[in-house]
Amino acid sequence: MKSSLTLLCLVVWVNVDASSAQTEYCGKPEGEGRRMLPIPDQERYENGDQVEYGCLATCKNGEWDKTIKGKDYCSKPEGADTRMLLIPDRERYENGDKIDYGCLSGPNKGSRGKATCKNGEWSKTIECQAQTEPKDFCGPPPHLMNGDTNGGTRERYRNGESVQYVCQKYYILDPPSAYKTCHDGIWTRPITCLKPCTVDEELMNTQNIQFKYPPEDQTKVYATHGDLITFKCTGHSRLSPVSVDFRQQCINGVMNLPYCQ
Incomplete structure (x- = not known):
């Protein structure tokens, strides 16, 4: 389907001295109708009238100096x-x-x-494109944020070949057995490295809480996605009525901490 470019021009009328003018008006341009429609569409145009047309044409002494023909x-x-x-x-x-x-x-x-x-x-309004032919090969596997392929990569892979991904420390693969497979020139299957949560002493002090089951590092813990951590209030403080529960789970890098007052 070819695109169409419509040009809107103005018919320009030339004022001439009445004594030398052969005709003081113009009729419809040649080729009007199906091929080109003047707007406004009239049988006669006086000197100074302007119309939208297929292209630029000038009325001189009752004649059009250019004829534009269109396909009807x-x-x-x-x-x-x-x-x-x-x-x-x-x-x-x-x-x-x-x-x-x-x-x-x-x-x-x-x-x-x-x-x-x-x-x-x-x-x-839209283009209906031809169906692309399937490709026999894929390029290098796509980059995985916070992760990488397990082993080296090549510039070219055949249809059906797969590559395995691994995540950085404390990040969790989703899905757990993460492979991408070359199919018709495209690497299939979405893969994500879910983020860990970090809980440190400074953050807990602002909430008046501490670990109920302290880790080896008493001041900081990395919780992988899905891990549960239980907290308790420090000193004589008590859990705020508007606080979340003491036991909280890490969800892709986000963990809500309880608050004691």
């Missing part, structure tokens, strides 16, 4: 029947005819659009 119909859009379903489906469409169409292939498969025939060209 459109053939079926490119890709009809193979990647487009047309409504109505005809071999020829007149200027101004509108169609509804659906995409049968490509990235817009299943989408619907509209098109209008203008001077032999189709103006459309």
